Amino acid sequence: MLLTHLDQKVAFHIPEYSQSLTLSGLEATLASEGEPPCGARWSGAIGAPEIAGCEVTKVRARAPRACTSGLLGLLLLAACSRSPAGDQPAPNAPSAPAAPPVSAAAEPTKPAAPLPVQSGYSSAALSFVPVWAAQEGGYFREQGLDVTLTRVGGGAPLLAAMNSGELDLAYSGAPALVLGYLEGLQTTIVGAMSNSLDSMVFVRPEVQTVDDLRGKSIGVSNLKGITDIAARLSLEHLGLRPDEDVFIRQTGGMGESLAALEMGTIAGVSLGVPSTFEAQKRGYRALVNTAELHIPFMGSSVGAPPRTVTERPAVAERTLRALAQATSRIKTDREFGIDVLVKYTQIDDRAVLGESLDYYRPLWLTDLYPDPKALQGVLDIEDNPAARTTRPEQIVDTRFAEQLRASGFLDQLPKE
Numbered sequence: 199m200l201l202t203h204l205d206q207k208v209a210f211h212i213p214e215y216s217q218s219l220t221l222s223g224l225e226a227t228l229a230s231e232g233e234p235p236c237g238a239r240w241s242g243a244i245g246a247p248e249i250a251g252c253e254v255t256k257v258r259a260r261a262p263r264a265c266t267s268g269l270l271g272l273l274l275l276a277a278c279s280r281s282p283a284g285d286q287p288a289p290n291a292p293s294a295p296a297a298p299p300v301s302a303a304a305e306p307t308k309p310a311a312p313l314p315v316q317s318g319y320s321s322a323a324l325s326f327v328p329v330w331a332a333q334e335g336g337y338f339r340e341q342g343l344d345v346t347l348t349r350v351g352g353g354a355p356l357l358a359a360m361n362s363g364e365l366d367l368a369y370s371g372a373p374a375l376v377l378g379y380l381e382g383l384q385t386t387i388v389g390a391m392s393n394s395l396d397s398m399v400f401v402r403p404e405v406q407t408v409d410d411l412r413g414k415s416i417g418v419s420n421l422k423g424i425t426d427i428a429a430r431l432s433l434e435h436l437g438l439r440p441d442e443d444v445f446i447r448q449t450g451g452m453g454e455s456l457a458a459l460e461m462g463t464i465a466g467v468s469l470g471v472p473s474t475f476e477a478q479k480r481g482y483r484a485l486v487n488t489a490e491l492h493i494p495f496m497g498s499s500v501g502a503p504p505r506t507v508t509e510r511p512a513v514a515e516r517t518l519r520a521l522a523q524a525t526s527r528i529k530t531d532r533e534f535g536i537d538v539l540v541k542y543t544q545i546d547d548r549a550v551l552g553e554s555l556d557y558y559r560p561l562w563l564t565d566l567y568p569d570p571k572a573l574q575g576v577l578d579i580e581d582n583p584a585a586r587t588t589r590p591e592q593i594v595d596t597r598f599a600e601q602l603r604a605s606g607f608l609d610q611l612p613k614e
Contacts, residue, residue, distance in 0.1 A: 320352030332524035372496035389500035397428030
């Protein structure tokens with residue numbers, strides 16, 4: 199039976215159901231008693247309705263109008279939702295859930311926009327390679343973060359940027375973040391990329407024993423910086439008192455420290471990688487390697503102001519995930535790590551950078567748990583009197599690292 203115009207009258211029978219529908223001038227009455235049958239289907243462009251367990255009893259038009267298969271199909275689907283028990287589908291009409299009306303069709307779900315994050319790192323030191331690798335490897339983006347990464351001067355400039363709201367996260371040596379907390383900025387450490395010192399103290403040829411250093415000076419890049427702290431802890435380990443038995447002199451940088459050592463204005467120098475390789479090439483002897491002392495001391499860390507931790511906790515949690523991925527990558531993909539170093543250090547000597555990467559890879563942490571014991575080492579050398587009454591637990595927030603541990607995410611990362 200073909201229905202080509204709505205002014206035609208068509209009679210079918212639908213047992214036990216009655217409902218009236220009006221759609222675009224079409225009024226149809228479907229008669230039944232009880233639950234609506236199912237399986238109504240329209241076959242062909244304009245053709246007979248294929249119905250399982252139901253038939254139209256009356257269709258009448260209010261105005262002459264072409265009837266399309268889509269219009270009547272919508273009517274039949276709305277009227278017949280399921281068939282009574284025992285009814286069987288008619289041939290060529292398999293039973294299936296009724297399709298929703300076109301107007302009610304759900305729109306495709308759009309992926310959530312990445313969270314914008316303003317972050318800064320304090321220097322071009324190799325301890326921050328995991329941060330650079332997370333940016334260059336796309337791991338921040340993979341974790342739903344749109345990170346703007348900027349170099350900001352360490353210490354006071356970095357703390358000021360955090361306090362003013364310019365930075366959501368800061369990558370810095372833990373001593374600067376601890377000082378910010380002690381001075382009332384309420385900085386929080388949510389992750390640590392290393393929990394040990396990694397500097398080396400080199401001396402001139404005439405320094406043959408530890409006692410030969412008494413009354414002489416050691417050069418460091420910046421007072422209160424990592425090379426200064428490493429020098430002081432190394433001297434204490436050797437039984438010498440900093441600023442009494444041996445004097446500490448600020449040089450302004452590792453290059454300047456090496457130049458002063460060459461000129462003989464200082465007897466020793468505290469250096470980090472890759473300057474340590476240059477010192478070795480020039481024939482200077484390493485008096486002590488702080489990494490071998492295994493002194494608990496939190497190095498490069500992830501710091502956050504209070505608003506990030508309280509108002510945007512997802513930023514901290516996702517950041518640790520991205521850093522864990524990046525650290526795993528540089529531990530297992532040496533060439534990728536060297537490529538990152540070339541870009542951020544502006545050093546083209548891939549051999550030297552490869553040596554530097556090999557030195558640091560065992561020190562970088564895939565599990566970024568901020569160990570309170572390592573932070574206590576920072577508090578112990580801090581001059582601010584408030585450090586004597588401050589506990590590590592007041593500064594570190596371990597919940598994000600703990601969540602990462604519990605998730606099993608770290609177990610899935612490639613291992614060396």
